[in-house]
Amino acid sequence: MSRSLQLALILAVPLLFLAAILVVNRAFVTRGDDYGYVLRIELASAEREVDLPQIEGPQDASRPLVVIDAGHGGHDPGAGNGPVKEKSVTLALSQAIRDQLLAQGGIRVAMTRDEDRYLMLAERSSIARRLGADLFISVHADSAESKEARGASVYVLSEKGSSEAASRFAKRENQADTINGITFSETSDVVGAILLDLSQREAQAGARELAALIFREIQGKMRLHETRVQSAAFAVLKAPDVPSVLFETGYISNQDDAAWLNSAVGRRTISRSTAQAIRVFFARRSGV
Numbered sequence: 001m002s003r004s005l006q007l008a009l010i011l012a013v014p015l016l017f018l019a020a021i022l023v024v025n026r027a028f029v030t031r032g033d034d035y036g037y038v039l040r041i042e043l044a045s046a047e048r049e050v051d052l053p054q055i056e057g058p059q060d061a062s063r064p065l066v067v068i069d070a071g072h073g074g075h076d077p078g079a080g081n082g083p084v085k086e087k088s089v090t091l092a093l094s095q096a097i098r099d100q101l102l103a104q105g106g107i108r109v110a111m112t113r114d115e116d117r118y119l120m121l122a123e124r125s126s127i128a129r130r131l132g133a134d135l136f137i138s139v140h141a142d143s144a145e146s147k148e149a150r151g152a153s154v155y156v157l158s159e160k161g162s163s164e165a166a167s168r169f170a171k172r173e174n175q176a177d178t179i180n181g182i183t184f185s186e187t188s189d190v191v192g193a194i195l196l197d198l199s200q201r202e203a204q205a206g207a208r209e210l211a212a213l214i215f216r217e218i219q220g221k222m223r224l225h226e227t228r229v230q231s232a233a234f235a236v237l238k239a240p241d242v243p244s245v246l247f248e249t250g251y252i253s254n255q256d257d258a259a260w261l262n263s264a265v266g267r268r269t270i271s272r273s274t275a276q277a278i279r280v281f282f283a284r285r286s287g288v
């Protein structure tokens with residue numbers, strides 16, 4: 001290797017990092033159209049895309065957007081083999097959360113489903129990404145062998161699930177060659193990887209914050225299954241640029257939990273607590 005080539009290589013490394021910092025900086029600074037704390041990543045989509053749902057609330061794209069995902073639906077009833085089906089409980093709870101948010105105003109809301117229909121897991125988070133959502137919350141109800149198991153749990157994506165998602169997105173990203181609207185040449189893989197990593201860290205930090213807020217709001221108001229926020233490799237939480245939380249609202253396999261989740265007081269408690277957590281999450285970001 002010639003001396004000048006060695007020198008060029010030595011110079012290239014810090015320059016590459018400088019370029020990465022500049023690109024990242026630009027990506028953060030130029031986003032004035034929405035909340036601006038998470039990078040958007042354009043991904044190539046091979047699958048057929050489902051129709052996007054209507055966005056309700058203020059017709060102002062600068063307002064934060066929450067996508068609420070009622071778990072299961074259609075031919076997938078979810079948990080529960082008695083008269084109470086998870087898919088109906090999650091839809092009623094999701095609608096109650098939406099109504100609560102809309103009644104208080106200032107936040108835009110979209111539902112992955114607003115009726116009894118089936119959606120694949122990837123379609124649910126894809127809707128949030130395609131709408132440019134600031135938050136994604138998936139509502140579920142648990143079940144267990146033991147009829148005694150009760151209470152709510154709040155989940156974020158686990159470390160392992162997150163790195164699996166990153167490598168999958170990175171792979172697809174290489175086909176798309178575009179991150180946050182910037183097209184990269186073949187030589188800038190390292191910049192792309194840095195952007196993806198940063199974006200995912202931001203989204204994960206947001207998810208943990210929202211999960212902690214929901215946990216704080218529901219404490220003392222409803223029965224909890226766990227004493228802290230949980231993490232698992234839920235496929236529905238794998239969007240790399242939308243903070244995503246899964247709320248297991250209770251055990252449908254437990255008679256008392258099922259009755260409570262299906263009651264007006266249960267819906268009111270869950271919708272008010274969740275809406276309040278979401279409101280605090282955005283208030284912290286807008287500084288109001």
Ligand SMILES: [Zn+2]
Nearest residue numbers: 071078140141
């Ligand atoms: Zn479920």
